[in-house]
Amino acid sequence: MSWSQLHWENLNLMNWRFGRVGWRLLPGTIATVLMAGLVQIGALKPLEQVSYSALFRLRGERQWDSRLVLVAIDDDSLKELGRFPWKRSRYVELIDRLTRANSSVIAFDLLFSEPSPEDEPFAKAIERSNRVILAQGEVEPENLLLPVPRLRTAAVGSGHIRIQPDEDGIVRSIEPQSGGTLAFGIATVMTYSLLREAIASPDLSQPIWLNWAGQSDHIPHYSFASVVRGDVPDSVFENKIVLVGVTASSIDTASTPFDRAAPASGVHIQATLIDNVLQRNALTPIAGAKLLVIFAIGGLAFGVILSFWRTEIQIAIAVISLLSWIGISVVLLKANYLPPMMLPIGLVVSNTITTILIERSRINRTLQQQIDQLQERYEADLITKPLDPSELDSSDISMQRVTQLTALADQLGQSQATQAAIARNLPIGLMACDLAGRVWFCNPIAAAVFNIRVGSLLEPILIPEWIGMNDWQQVLREPHTVSIEKHRQEQWFNFQIEPLERSEDGILIVLEDITLRKAIELDLDDQILELHHLSELKDEFLSTVSHELRTPLTNMKMAIQLLKIAKTDAQKEHYLRILDNECNRESDLVNTLLDLQRLESGQQSFEITSISLHRWLHELLEPFDRRTESRQQSFSIVLDPLLPVLQSDRSALERILVELLNNACKYTPPHEQIIVLADWVAPNVEISVKNSGVEIVEEARSRIFERFYRIPNGDPGKQGGSGLGLALVKKLVESLQGSIEVMSANRWTIFTVKLPVRLDEKPVTG
Known part of the structure; x- marks a missing residue:
C-alpha cells in the first residue's frame, strides 16, 4: 500500500469518526455561541431582572432584624398633622420622644437642605439627643444636597441616599460610599456600632447587593403621629435603630421584589440596607469570567448528553435541569449568594431546541438513505408492486420522507406478515439471528421450546444444551449448515442451522420435533431386542424342558434294561418301583407344565x-x-x-x-x-x-x-x-x-x- 493511499484512508477514518462524534458537540457549540452573543448585547438583562424578583418570591420572606424600627410618615400622619413637608418643630418632638425612650440611633431618611427659621431649635434637639443621623442627596454627580450647615454640625453623622434603580425600577445594589461619604444605611449602622455594640464594617470597595427580607409592611413600623402622641410605649424604641422616613402614598415610591402591585417607599431601601449590614447577609453575586467558562463547558457537555437520548427524554432532561437549577438558585439565595438565572436556563433551552432540530435534520437524511437502501435491497421480496414516489402526497415537504418510508414499510410489512403467518403455522420451529447471536425473528414453536423472544441473545440458551461453544462461535464466524439430534424432556428434536441468503443477515435455526419418528425407531429397536430375548428364552426353555423330560425317560429305559436281566423277584420288584417312580415323575412334570401354561394363558378355571x-x-x-x-x-x-x-x-x-x-x-x-x-x-x-x-x-x-x-x-x-x-x-x-x-x-x-x-x-x- 502506497503512502498516499494510507493517507487517504486515515483521512476517511478521521472524517467518519468526526461524523459520529462531532455532531454531538454541535448543539452545545451553537447554544454557547448564541448565549454569548445575547449576553454581549445585553438581551438577557430584562429576563434576568424578571427572574431576580421571581427568585426572591420563591425563596420567601425572612425575619427583619429586631434591632430596627421604622417611624413612618404615613397617610394617617399626614391627615392628622397636615401636608408634607412639615415644620422642624414636628421633628423636635419626635427626637425628644425617642431620646427619652433611649433609642440607640435616630436616622432621618429626609433631606433638610433648605434653611428654616426653626433650624436652631431643631439643631439643639439633635445636639441634646447626640444620636441623630441625617441624609444627604444629590441632583447630579457634582451637585450634592447636603443638610444645612447648622444641622450637619449638630448631627453625629450623615450618609448619602443616592440610589440607581434598574430598568424595572428595582434597586439591586447600593454604592457603599460616594465622594467619601458613606451610604446612609452604612453610616447609621456604624454609628450604632460606636454607641451600642460592635458591628463589622462591610467591604466598602464593592457595591452592596441588597438581600430583600420581605414585604415592606412586615418591618416593625409605627405611625409618626402615634409616636409623637405617646401612644407607642418607650420599650419599643429602647436600644433600637429608629429609621424615620416617608411611606405615604405617591411620595418617594420604590419597587421591591416583594412589592410590585403596591410599591414601597425609598425608606424601605434604606431599611433593607441597614438590615443587611446588621445581619451581615448582603448578597454576593456569582459572576466573573471563570463562571462564563464553566457555563460554556457545561453547555457543550449538556448538548453531548442530550444527543444520546430520544426527544421525549431530552425534553424531560431539560425540564429536570431547569427545575434543578431553579432549586439550586433558591438554595444559593438562602445562603446569601445571587446566582445568574437566564444564562444557564438559556443554555439548557437553546441546547434542547438545537439538539432536537439537528436530530430531525439527521433523521430526515437518514430516512432518505434508509429508503434508498431498503428499496434496493428488498424490492425483490415485496409481494406488492414497487413503491412509486410520484404517487405520494407531497403537499407537506417536511413529512414527505416519512410518508415515503411509511409506504415502503407498509409494503414490507405486508410481505413480512404473509411470511410470518406462514412461519407461525408451520409445524416446525423457526428462529433467525444476526451474526452477534441476537434473535430478530422467531415463530411461536421456537419461542415456546427455547423460552426466548425477539432481541434475546442465543448463546446462554443454546450452549451447551443444544450446541457446543466452539461449534457455535464457528457458525457465527463462518455460517454453514449444522444438523444435530437432541433428546430433551422426553422429546426428540432435530436442531438444524442454515446460513441465510445474505450472510450479513445471519443464520436460520430450524427446530423439528422428531419424537414420533424417533419413538417408532426406538420401538422397532425395542421389538427387535424383545424378539431376540424371547427367542433366547424359548431356546433356553426348550433346552431345560428337554433335559427335564429326558432324565426320567433315561431312568425308565435303564430300569427296563435292568428288569430284563433281573434274576430274582426282589430285583424285579425293585426295578418296577423305579420304573413306576420315574413314570410318575414324568407325568408330574408334564402336568405341571400344562398347569403353568393354562394359568399363564388364563384358561385355568x-x-x-x-x-x-x-x-x-x-x-x-x-x-x-x-x-x-x-x-x-x-x-x-x-x-x-x-x-x-x-x-x-x-x-x-x-x-x-x-x-x-x-x-x-x-x-x-x-x-x-x-x-x-x-x-x-x-x-x-x-x-x-x-x-x-x-x-x-x-x-x-x-x-x-x-x-x-x-x-x-x-x-x-x-x-x-x-x-x-x-x-x-x-x-x-x-x-x-x-x-x-x-x-x-x-x-x-x-x-x-x-x-x-x-x-x-x-x-x-x-
Whole structure:
C-alpha cells in the first residue's frame, strides 16, 4: 500500500469518526455561541431582572432584624398633622420622644437642605439627643444636597441616599460610599456600632447587593403621629435603630421584589440596607469570567448528553435541569449568594431546541438513505408492486420522507406478515439471528421450546444444551449448515442451522420435533431386542424342558434294561418301583407344565367354595405328620382361633400347600422343625410354612419363583426336583388374588401365602 493511499484512508477514518462524534458537540457549540452573543448585547438583562424578583418570591420572606424600627410618615400622619413637608418643630418632638425612650440611633431618611427659621431649635434637639443621623442627596454627580450647615454640625453623622434603580425600577445594589461619604444605611449602622455594640464594617470597595427580607409592611413600623402622641410605649424604641422616613402614598415610591402591585417607599431601601449590614447577609453575586467558562463547558457537555437520548427524554432532561437549577438558585439565595438565572436556563433551552432540530435534520437524511437502501435491497421480496414516489402526497415537504418510508414499510410489512403467518403455522420451529447471536425473528414453536423472544441473545440458551461453544462461535464466524439430534424432556428434536441468503443477515435455526419418528425407531429397536430375548428364552426353555423330560425317560429305559436281566423277584420288584417312580415323575412334570401354561394363558378355571380352615387344614396336613416322623423331623400346626371361612378354590389351595410342604420335608434336615401357621390378619388370611435348619441366600430369594430355577448347592441330600413347583405355586396364588413372599434368616425359612377375605366372611372358631 502506497503512502498516499494510507493517507487517504486515515483521512476517511478521521472524517467518519468526526461524523459520529462531532455532531454531538454541535448543539452545545451553537447554544454557547448564541448565549454569548445575547449576553454581549445585553438581551438577557430584562429576563434576568424578571427572574431576580421571581427568585426572591420563591425563596420567601425572612425575619427583619429586631434591632430596627421604622417611624413612618404615613397617610394617617399626614391627615392628622397636615401636608408634607412639615415644620422642624414636628421633628423636635419626635427626637425628644425617642431620646427619652433611649433609642440607640435616630436616622432621618429626609433631606433638610433648605434653611428654616426653626433650624436652631431643631439643631439643639439633635445636639441634646447626640444620636441623630441625617441624609444627604444629590441632583447630579457634582451637585450634592447636603443638610444645612447648622444641622450637619449638630448631627453625629450623615450618609448619602443616592440610589440607581434598574430598568424595572428595582434597586439591586447600593454604592457603599460616594465622594467619601458613606451610604446612609452604612453610616447609621456604624454609628450604632460606636454607641451600642460592635458591628463589622462591610467591604466598602464593592457595591452592596441588597438581600430583600420581605414585604415592606412586615418591618416593625409605627405611625409618626402615634409616636409623637405617646401612644407607642418607650420599650419599643429602647436600644433600637429608629429609621424615620416617608411611606405615604405617591411620595418617594420604590419597587421591591416583594412589592410590585403596591410599591414601597425609598425608606424601605434604606431599611433593607441597614438590615443587611446588621445581619451581615448582603448578597454576593456569582459572576466573573471563570463562571462564563464553566457555563460554556457545561453547555457543550449538556448538548453531548442530550444527543444520546430520544426527544421525549431530552425534553424531560431539560425540564429536570431547569427545575434543578431553579432549586439550586433558591438554595444559593438562602445562603446569601445571587446566582445568574437566564444564562444557564438559556443554555439548557437553546441546547434542547438545537439538539432536537439537528436530530430531525439527521433523521430526515437518514430516512432518505434508509429508503434508498431498503428499496434496493428488498424490492425483490415485496409481494406488492414497487413503491412509486410520484404517487405520494407531497403537499407537506417536511413529512414527505416519512410518508415515503411509511409506504415502503407498509409494503414490507405486508410481505413480512404473509411470511410470518406462514412461519407461525408451520409445524416446525423457526428462529433467525444476526451474526452477534441476537434473535430478530422467531415463530411461536421456537419461542415456546427455547423460552426466548425477539432481541434475546442465543448463546446462554443454546450452549451447551443444544450446541457446543466452539461449534457455535464457528457458525457465527463462518455460517454453514449444522444438523444435530437432541433428546430433551422426553422429546426428540432435530436442531438444524442454515446460513441465510445474505450472510450479513445471519443464520436460520430450524427446530423439528422428531419424537414420533424417533419413538417408532426406538420401538422397532425395542421389538427387535424383545424378539431376540424371547427367542433366547424359548431356546433356553426348550433346552431345560428337554433335559427335564429326558432324565426320567433315561431312568425308565435303564430300569427296563435292568428288569430284563433281573434274576430274582426282589430285583424285579425293585426295578418296577423305579420304573413306576420315574413314570410318575414324568407325568408330574408334564402336568405341571400344562398347569403353568393354562394359568399363564388364563384358561385355568377355578371353583370357589367355602373352606373352613380349621377342619380342612387338619385333614390336609395329617399325612405329613407321619411323613415327617419317618424323616425324624418335628411337625406342628398353629391355627388362629378366629380364622374366617375362606372363599377359594379348594384344589388350588391344596396344591399350593402340598408343594410348600413337600419342599419343606425335602430340604429340612433330621431333628429340625416344620411348622404350619394360619393367622387372620385383616384383610388377609396368612398361611405360613416354616422350616428350620436351612437358609436361602439373598441372591437366590429374588429368583426362587422362576421356572426351573434351583438353588446352587441347595440339595445336599440329592433328592432332585423339576424346579417348577414354586413357579406353579406363585401362579396359583396370584390366580387366587393373593401374594406369596419368602424370608430366610437365622436358620429359618418362611414361605407366607396371603389370601384376601371378603368383608361378609365371618370368623369362626374351630
